[in-house]
Amino acid sequence: MSWPENRTPEHLLESDRAAGFDISADFRRFSQMNDVFTRAFWDKRVRSKDSDAFFASYRMEAAPRRGDGFTQADFALRNASWLISDMISERNAAEGEREGFQAPIRSSVPVADIQADLGGPADAAANIKRVARLFGADLVGITAIDLRWHYADRPDVREMKPVPNDLPPGLTHVIVMGHAMDFGLVETYPSALAGAATGREYSHEAAIVMQLAAYIRNLGYEAVASMNDTALVIPYAVKAGLGEYGRNQMVLTPEFGPRVRFSKIFTNLDMALDAVKPLGMAHYCQDCTACAAACPVKALPFGAPDFGEEVASGSPSTLRGVRKWSSNAEACFGYWTKIKTDCAICMRVCPFNRDYTRAADRLWRWLARRHMGAAGVKLARWWEARRGKRARLKPSQWWARGH
Ligand code: SF4
Numbered sequence: 001m002s003w004p005e006n007r008t009p010e011h012l013l014e015s016d017r018a019a020g021f022d023i024s025a026d027f028r029r030f031s032q033m034n035d036v037f038t039r040a041f042w043d044k045r046v047r048s049k050d051s052d053a054f055f056a057s058y059r060m061e062a063a064p065r066r067g068d069g070f071t072q073a074d075f076a077l078r079n080a081s082w083l084i085s086d087m088i089s090e091r092n093a094a095e096g097e098r099e100g101f102q103a104p105i106r107s108s109v110p111v112a113d114i115q116a117d118l119g120g121p122a123d124a125a126a127n128i129k130r131v132a133r134l135f136g137a138d139l140v141g142i143t144a145i146d147l148r149w150h151y152a153d154r155p156d157v158r159e160m161k162p163v164p165n166d167l168p169p170g171l172t173h174v175i176v177m178g179h180a181m182d183f184g185l186v187e188t189y190p191s192a193l194a195g196a197a198t199g200r201e202y203s204h205e206a207a208i209v210m211q212l213a214a215y216i217r218n219l220g221y222e223a224v225a226s227m228n229d230t231a232l233v234i235p236y237a238v239k240a241g242l243g244e245y246g247r248n249q250m251v252l253t254p255e256f257g258p259r260v261r262f263s264k265i266f267t268n269l270d271m272a273l274d275a276v277k278p279l280g281m282a283h284y285c286q287d288c289t290a291c292a293a294a295c296p297v298k299a300l301p302f303g304a305p306d307f308g309e310e311v312a313s314g315s316p317s318t319l320r321g322v323r324k325w326s327s328n329a330e331a332c333f334g335y336w337t338k339i340k341t342d343c344a345i346c347m348r349v350c351p352f353n354r355d356y357t358r359a360a361d362r363l364w365r366w367l368a369r370r371h372m373g374a375a376g377v378k379l380a381r382w383w384e385a386r387r388g389k390r391a392r393l394k395p396s397q398w399w400a401r402g403h
């Protein structure tokens with residue numbers, strides 16, 4: 001497997017087709033230097049007093065306080081929710097590695113000398129999925145390693161300079177895990193309180209991905225734990241059959257809609273691959289623009305997917321050469337820096353963001369996913385329109401709910 005020859009490897013063609021991936025000849029691997037969060041440290045087009053204050057607000061002495069959702073308790077909960085993730089990402093920053101975000105997570109567990117026999121690939125996949133769920137993963141899928149989605153380079157965070165984005169040789173499989181965000185907290189976006197839904201899952205996934213990697217290494221196989229670092233996780237999640245890509249730049253999953261974060265493990269353990277699944281969700285985006293309409297800075301597209309031409313002009317933060325919906329990353333991040341916390345209004349307002357413990361919401365999903373064909377989708381759209389605009393839960397109401 002090699003890249004960048006700008007040719008899809010033969011063995012990935014079929015799953016690309018199943019996933020609806022359309023990749024043009026001018027595709028290039030994405031440099032993580034151009035990720036908008038990385039640019040906020042080196043690119044004066046993104047870096048500002050507001051962006052510096054945004055990052056500083058994750059320390060209490062710099063957290064602003066101004067009203068419902070932005071009180072000391074809201075920031076305190078958000079910042080505390082990030083704690084475990086922060087401990088991992090900061091522990092080797094002095095050596096240039098911000099683990100979990102701009103470098104893979106280092107393992108303290110050596111690979112065992114003897115390789116355990118887990119049976120065939122199907123048994124090995126079942127074993128790993130069982131353990132992943134034991135550690136707390138909400139979704140698990142397995143797909144083939146695909147270097148197209150690996151960053152062309154990654155930043156050394158000491159000087160924000162690009163360095164090679166290398167993994168150990170011989171890795172073949174990727175375990176993709178989904179981590180569901182708390183429904184009630186997400187209902188309060190935008191607020192510092194809602195940011196606790198994000199931080200909580202980063203802390204969860206840091207623990208889960210490290211534990212599962214340690215398990216695999218104890219079995220005698222290489223395993224590299226990864227969160228947002230090393231590779232784009234969205235195409236991997238789609239290929240692992242966990243969801244479909246939506247207009248809001250998120251993976252829409254049947255279980256949680258867009259309310260999921262993803263982590264991954266690169267390994268040489270041979271496991272049965274999951275197939276791309278036609279989940280009947282992304283089609284809904286063609287005639288729904290709820291996320292784009294709700295975005296306060298209009299950073300999401302209203303039109304059809306394209307190769308990133310519209311937003312790519314002048315923006316290095318757009319992945320080029322893949323037909324998809326693309327956001328204006330600078331506008332989106334600019335809004336985050338203004339409110340001093342992450343925004344996910346486009347997650348909150350998505351019709352697929354529902355509490356599926358409720359029968360009515362399961363029925364809506366069943367209709368929206370085309371189980372009754374076009375007539376069912378039409379009914380789902382009518383139902384959604386009748387439900388009206390998705391109101392934000394006031395953060396003070398979230399606190400008042402009690403246990
Ligand atoms: S996160 Fe907020 S600002 Fe960014 S695209 Fe979504 S709604 Fe817009």
Ligand code: SF4
Pocket residue numbers: 246247248249284285286288289290291292349350351352
């Ligand atoms: S809000 Fe509508 S258009 Fe946006 S991701 Fe959800 S279903 Fe798709």
